[in-house]
Ligand code: SF4
């Protein structure tokens with residue numbers, strides 16, 4: 406998602422340009438979008454790659470979550486500096502990085518969450534859990550773990566990220582590669598032999 410309000414030289418609204426594209430990619434029947442994920446390994450050769458993708462634990466059941474935001478309102482840790490806002494704004498420990506994020510599903514920042522910090526210190530009792538209490542869909546999964554997904558991919562497109570911060574740059578590039586890889590795989594498996602590649606050069610959840 407663009408962090409600039411307008412684009413040069415026409416001063417078009419960058420969010421108005423990008424947001425519909427992101428939604429189109431998310432809803433496209435032949436694109437599988439992995440967010441909060443990283444490429445772990447690539448094996449094989451041109452036309453026949455096998456890509457292992459680590460789907461990191463959001464601590465959320467994506468199938469149940471409807472993005473209502475009640476968990477974020479309930480979270481008492483509200484003064485964490487927002488990475489998307491370059492530290493000028495605040496976010497909660499359970500958060501969506503920016504309002505138009507695709508998908509609109511939060512993630513728990515375990516390093517800043519009272520529940521996980523308490524567990525890391527060996528606390529026997531649950532120290533918070535207010536997000537779980539607030540969630541009407543029982544979508545908070547504190548014990549969720551990373552999963553490895555394997556995709557058969559015909560071609561890989563490595564898209565250079567345009568992250569504004571150096572630290573986020575490599576993560577975003579990796580994520581873009583994963584997205585491009587799976588998009589290509591979808592094209593190969595669902596088409597009638599056409600091997601067209603899709604290159605969704607988007608920034609996704611910056612986590
Ligand atoms: S357990 Fe508490 S601190 Fe952690 S995300 Fe939920 S509400 Fe926030």
Ligand code: SF4
Pocket residue numbers: 465469470471472473474475476477511539540541542543544545
């Ligand atoms: S309260 Fe539950 S359903 Fe609503 S956004 Fe949070 S996790 Fe998703």
